Amino acid sequence: MTPAARVAASIEILNExxxxxxxxxxxxxxxxxxxxxxxxxxxxxxxxSVYADLRNGALLRxxxxxxxxxxxxxxxxxxxxxAREMPEALEVTFSGEGYxxxxxxxxxxxxxxxxxEKDESGVPDHVRVNCSAELFGIFAAQWCESTLDELxxxxxxxxxxxxVNTLNASLADAQAxxxxxxxETAPLxxxxxxxxxxxxxxxxxxxxxxxxxxxxxxxSSQLVAILVDAAPGHRVIDYCAGAGGKTLALAAxxxxxxxxxxxxxxxxxxxxxxxxxxxxxxTCVRTLQVPAGHPPDDLRGxxxxxxxxxxxxGTGTWRRSPDVRxxxxxxxxxxxLGVQDGLLDTAASLVRPGGRVIYSVCSVLKxxxxxxxxxxxxxxSGFVRVPVVQVLGRGLAGDLGVTDDLMLTPYRHGTDGMYAxxxxxxx
Numbered sequence: 570m571t572p573a574a575r576v577a578a579s580i581e582i583l584n585e586x587x588x589x590x591x592x593x594x595x596x597x598x599x600x601x602x603x604x605x606x607x608x609x610x611x612x613x614x615x616x617x618s619v620y621a622d623l624r625n626g627a628l629l630r631x632x633x634x635x636x637x638x639x640x641x642x643x644x645x646x647x648x649x650x651x652a653r654e655m656p657e658a659l660e661v662t663f664s665g666e667g668y669x670x671x672x673x674x675x676x677x678x679x680x681x682x683x684x685x686e687k688d689e690s691g692v693p694d695h696v697r698v699n700c701s702a703e704l705f706g707i708f709a710a711q712w713c714e715s716t717l718d719e720l721x722x723x724x725x726x727x728x729x730x731x732x733v734n735t736l737n738a739s740l741a742d743a744q745a746x747x748x749x750x751x752x753e754t755a756p757l758x759x760x761x762x763x764x765x766x767x768x769x770x771x772x773x774x775x776x777x778x779x780x781x782x783x784x785x786x787x788x789s790s791q792l793v794a795i796l797v798d799a800a801p802g803h804r805v806i807d808y809c810a811g812a813g814g815k816t817l818a819l820a821a822x823x824x825x826x827x828x829x830x831x832x833x834x835x836x837x838x839x840x841x842x843x844x845x846x847x848x849x850x851x852t853c854v855r856t857l858q859v860p861a862g863h864p865p866d867d868l869r870g871x872x873x874x875x876x877x878x879x880x881x882x883g884t885g886t887w888r889r890s891p892d893v894r895x896x897x898x899x900x901x902x903x904x905x906l907g908v909q910d911g912l913l914d915t916a917a918s919l920v921r922p923g924g925r926v927i928y929s930v931c932s933v934l935k936x937x938x939x940x941x942x943x944x945x946x947x948x949x950s951g952f953v954r955v956p957v958v959q960v961l962g963r964g965l966a967g968d969l970g971v972t973d974d975l976m977l978t979p980y981r982h983g984t985d986g987m988y989a990x991x992x993x994x995x996x
Contacts, residue, residue, distance in 0.1 A: 570611040573662045573669025576647060578604070578611075579618040580670060583643035586619075586892050593623060593892035622646060623891035624724055627696040636683040644670065645680065652681040699724045699891075703899055704884075711935050715980070719933070722980035727888035729772060730757065731764045731783040732791050734849050735821045738782045740764070746777040758983065759969060760791040762818070781849045786814050789885070789977045789987035793878070793929045794818035796975060796989050798960050801826035803873040806919055808832045808864075809912065813842030813854070815878060820851040829854045830868075834861045864915055873924045875916045879909045881930040881937045885986025888979055905937060913945040917952065920994045925955065929989035933978055938988030942974070951996040960991055 570578070582600050586593050597619065601612055622629060622643065630640035632649040639645060647670075651659050659681055665671045673681065695705035698720035709716045731754065733743040740756065744764055747754050752775055757763035764783070777783050799805050799819045807816045810831035819829055833839050836858040846854060859865065882902045883893045909930065916926040928945075930937045946952060956973045958966040966972065969982065975989040 570607055571667040571669060572614075572658075573664065573667050575611060575614050575618065576651075576662050577668060577670045578607070578615050579622070580643045580647050582615065582619050583622055583646075586623075587641060587643065587895070590896060592890060593619065594890075620891065622650070623895070624699060624726075625650075626891075626895060627699045627701070628692065631692060631696045632684045632687060633680070635687060636680040638676075638680050645677070648673065648677055648681050649684045652684040656681070656685050700894065701898070704894075704897065707899065707902075707934065707936075719978055719980045722978065723884075723887045723933075723986065724891070725888055725979065727787070727979075727985065728983075729766045729768060729785065730787045730791075731766070731772075732760075732762050732786040732818055732821075733764060733783055734781055734817075735762065736825060736850050737780070743777060743782045746780075746782055747775065750775045750777055752777075757788045757791070759965065760788045760795065762795075762821075763788055763791050779848070784814070784817060784845065784849060786818065787889075787985045789931070789982075789984035790814055791818060792961075792969075792975065792977065792984075793876075793927070793987060793989045794822060796929075796957060796960055796991060797822075797874050797876055797927050798925070799823050799827050799829075799874050803827045804871055805829045805874045805876070806832060806868065806872040807876045807878070808859075808916060808919065809876075809878045809880065810842070810856075811835075811838045811878070813839070813845060815876060816842065816854055817845060817849055817851055819876075820846075820853050821849070823853070825851065825853040827853055831856045832859045832864075834859060862911060862915070864919060869918050870921050872920050874927065875920045875924070876927045876929070877912045877916045878929045878931075879905075879912050879937075879941075881905050881909065881932040882934060883931055885931040885933050885978075885988075888985060902934060902936060906941065909937060909941045910944065913941065914949070917945075917949055917994070922951075922994050922996055924994055926952075926992040926994070927989060928992065929975075929987060931985060931987055933976075933986035933988070938976065939974060939990070942990045942992065946992070952992050952994055955991040955993050957989070957991060 585596050629646040629649050633640045633645045663670050663673045695702045700720050712719050733740045754764035754766045757765050794815050801823050805827050810816050810833050813831050816831045839856045882897050887894050920926050957975050958972050977984045977987040
């Protein structure tokens with residue numbers, strides 16, 4: 570592919586990303602499957618261009634807006650980016666030749682001229698940390714003086730975290746196996762189950778992965794699984810299991826000796842976890858598709874542990890999924906709150922007296938985390954919050970700087986953003 574054709578492909582893909590809720594990596598993979606002529610260098614260049622827009626989108630949007638263009642138009646953002654970085658290449662790239670993008674209109678040429686001369690000194694803070702002005706106000710209200718640092722960390726590329734499958738290997742053995750695969754790792758700073766690497770290769774080709782020695786899971790999710798504190802003999806319900814990352818961690822933590830039920834409203838999501846179970850040697854997990862808001866009667870009062878990894882805005886995942894930030898608004902967050910409240914009420918009906926509900930969201934917003942838990946405790950009798958220090962121990966909790974609830978951010982912990990709380994049913 571010519572450089573101009575790569576630019577045209579990037580614009581096409583960004584248009585597709587902006588049209589719906591499909592993750593950017595899935596759209597890229599689908600585009601590459603449909604364009605087999607794109608070589609490895611083409612794919613790498615296109616992917617880099619798409620993710621450069623997602624990770625620098627606020628600045629490009631600002632340039633386009635300041636030049637009286639539509640900031641949501643990927644073509645205009647591409648023109649703005651090239652006008653700033655490679656103005657000499659604009660005419661060649663936007664020529665319509667070699668499958669490249671169509672020539673610039675007079676309005677687009679004027680926009681490029683304005684952008685090229687634009688002074689960056691007036692760039693607002695929310696733009697510098699790649700955030701919409703609307704969401705920046707929400708973050709600033711809760712983070713105050715650390716807002717810029719927190720949001721900057723949420724815009725950096727995340728490392729690759731592995732959870733060692735202790736059903737098949739120790740941490741030391743898994744690290745040695747990965748090293749033998751040519752994949753260097755280091756132990757995670759907090760989770761005793763994990764290894765971290767900055768390598769970006771296809772980990773699914775690694776022998777350690779294929780043999781079920783490791784699974785990919787961010788350290789924040791590993792810590793939530795630890796917080797569940799599941800033990801052999803426990804009846805555990807993972808009520809929003811999805812493809813089962815935390816479910817699989819719980820199976821390993823209990824040495825396949827717990828009764829674990831993975832539930833989800835989507836049978837397709839649950840089915841994606843089945844090959845992972847087989848690869849990792851997990852045998853104690855059953856799956857159950859459940860209708861939204863209506864858990865089966867025979868599950869009521871059933872669980873020693875009920876994990877609710879609730880649907881949320883996903884603000885804690887922006888490092889890994891930078892496209893999510895451009896699909897998130899205050900309305901998006903508000904739409905999640907009722908769902909989260911409903912799931913906490915459902916969990917309350919599923920846990921036995923003396924059992925625990927573990928509520929988690931991959932969000933850094935207080936409205937989706939601590940405020941949901943406090944609202945639940947205010948309306949539900951017979952439940953108390955268990956400080957996470959009692960579960961994690963003073964050593965790990967002290968290292969994390971947490972006491973009552975688990976609140977993780979990339980800036981403070983180097984993990985994805987995550988909130989979790991432990992609630993015990995007392996009667």
